[in-house]
Amino acid sequence: MFDRYDVIVVGGGHAGCEAAACAATLGSKVLLISSNLKTLGQMSCNPSIGGIAKGQIIREIDALGGFSGIVTDISSIQFRMLNTSKGPAMWSPRAQCDRNLFSKTWRQTLENIPNVDFWQDTVTEILVQNNTVIGVKTQMQISILSKSVVITAGTFLNGKIFIGNKNFNAGRIGEFPALGLTENLISLGFKSGKMKTGTPPRVDGRSLNYEAMIEQKGDENPEHFSFDKKIHSPLTTENQMSCFMTYTNAKVHDILRSGFSQSPLFNAIIKGKGPRYCPSIEDKIVRFSSRDRHPIFVEPEGRWTTEVYINGFSSSLPEDVQYKALKEVPGFENMKMITPAYAIEYDYFPSTQLFNTLETKIIKNLYFAGQVNGTTGYEEAACQGLVAGVNAHLKINDKEPLNVTRTNSYIGVLVDDLVTKENDVEEPYRMFTSRAEFRISLRNDNADCRLSQMGYEIGLLSQERYDQFLEKEKNIEQLKNSLNIKLNPGEISQCLNTNETKMETVAALIQRPHVTLHDFSKNEKMAKIIGNFDKEVVESVEVEIKYAAYIEKEKELLERFQKLNEIRIADDFDYDSIKNLSNEGRQRLKMIRPRTLGSASQILGVSVSDLTILMAYIRKM
DSSP states (O other): OOOOEEEEEEOOSHHHHHHHHHHHHTTOOEEEEESOGGGTTOOOSOSEEEOTTHHHHHHHHHHHTOSHHHHHHHHEEEEEEETTTSOGGGOEEEEEEOHHHHHHHHHHHHHTSTTEEEEESOEEEEEEETTEEEEEEETTOOEEEEEEEEEOOTTOBTOEEEETTEEEEOSBTTBOOBOSHHHHHHHTTOOOEEEEEEEOOEEEGGGOOGGGSEEEOOOSSOOOSOOOTTOOOSOOTTTOOOEEEEEOOHHHHHHHHTTGGGOTTTTTOOOSBOOTTSOOHHHHHHHTTTOSOOEEEEEEOOTTOOEEEEETOOOOSOHHHHHHHHTTSTTOTTOOEEEOOEEEEEEEOOGGGBOTTSBBSSSBTEEEOSGGGTBOSHHHHHHHHHHHHHHHHHHHTTOOOOOOOTTTOHHHHHHHHHHHOGGGGGSOBOOOGGGOTTTTTSOSTTHHHHHHHHHHHHTOSOHHHHHHHHHHHHHHHHHHHHTTOEEOHHHHHHHHSSOOOSOEEHHHHHTSTTOOGGGGGGSHHHHHHHHTSOHHHHHHHHHHHHTHHHHHHHHHHHHHHHHHHTSBOOTTOOGGGOTTSOHHHHHHHHHHOOSBHHHHTTSTTOOHHHHHHHHHHHHHO
């Protein structure tokens, strides 16, 4: 019934879709197995993509040749660039999406890739021979052979939903969990644990009073995630849908407290740890007891539905308590609930059991990606799917793995954190800009400059996209050179409304705080120069000039770190042969088995002294 596949992807969420699309684009014959093919790329929680650090990840996926940015642009209903009042390292794109269109677009994207096949079923067993994966076995008792397998099971592994004292097995509300696979993987030698996440209620937007709320509009000139000039977001200034903000109050909190005795979170019924940076509303009330209100964000789920997502009201309290409390929120007085909030507990596998290719250390050609690795968020899952799918293809074709590192991408930071910092996965891992040491260099605007060459060389980024990147690089260089033009004091005063006394180059003037290239559009010579380049090029050049000193300083640190990453460590390296390593350092190195000295430097418990000794030993060898 089935031929042998190159790559089998287990699960059709954000990680699974990206893994299948990327591996197939590279030329692998891929089978995507999902228990429900109608929910591929489903936005299980919030109907948005991007945000702080997460927006950078999506742009990096796109720069490498992945698909999440394109799917987001096609399904966007609002776009905002966050943190524009701060430095460019903090600027982060975020798009509100049409939930149904997002899933539909992912399905169409996958169906348009000839190498992708689909099978609706649940995988219950990984088939292994000589310590190497050879395929999977499904709930229908069908064995399907493959050269590699990528597991992206999300919250479905022994998933259990909690609403007050009620609980039932589910991967998400209305869908069956995946049973048997966790136990199979444990029997093969993997360690597993429990994690928890939650989602807020959905309500009927027709029942809300938006006049009692604060409107949050999209950007006046909405941008996009994809660098592909052929992909155009349907958004305009006029057709964006607004989000709204309101607040809880003391009465809301009192009602919620009345249900605490029935909270599985406080009764220790839920064992898994949830994300502290995205707590439930009941957790907020306890942790921030001095606050008499918390913000609630009302987000539309699409153009063709009245359903809205109540961001900030995640809960596992009984549905009647949720309902009574929400009715006291300004604008919700006549609210009609569609789906209650719930918590979900599921199995995950600590990611220190993986190499930085996301291949498992125990079973060859078996890869884990997404929430199964202890992460949370669509963006974190999608980039892991790309890394796992690409590396699965590259390995079975005897090619070098994808080289994402802390120095070239947020994706590299995420992967390095996952495989080296086991203490960080006591709660779901989420990407923050603070996790990146070189965040001034890892901006959202230059993701293509950092990663397009790599995407093109492995074959994921098309020739057309690569040519667009080369054109952008050429334009950036041309504009930079054009800014060496000198303006006389009168011209400068006209543009900047100041009293200047000497001539200056535009490049020098740009380095001043609050001075932008747009200021010089009043000058005829400069207006012609700037008018030859698109907004993306102008903004990139402006950032590079204005922050040149900081970028240069970071570049020096980056080069030092890259030298550490160039020192390779064999997978079977004998750490016991180095007598002077600390006991803790030796234990951590043996458990995690970093592939470079740079990765070794990120391991908790490995001291500077350990690194120095290890480097000297490797060089001596």
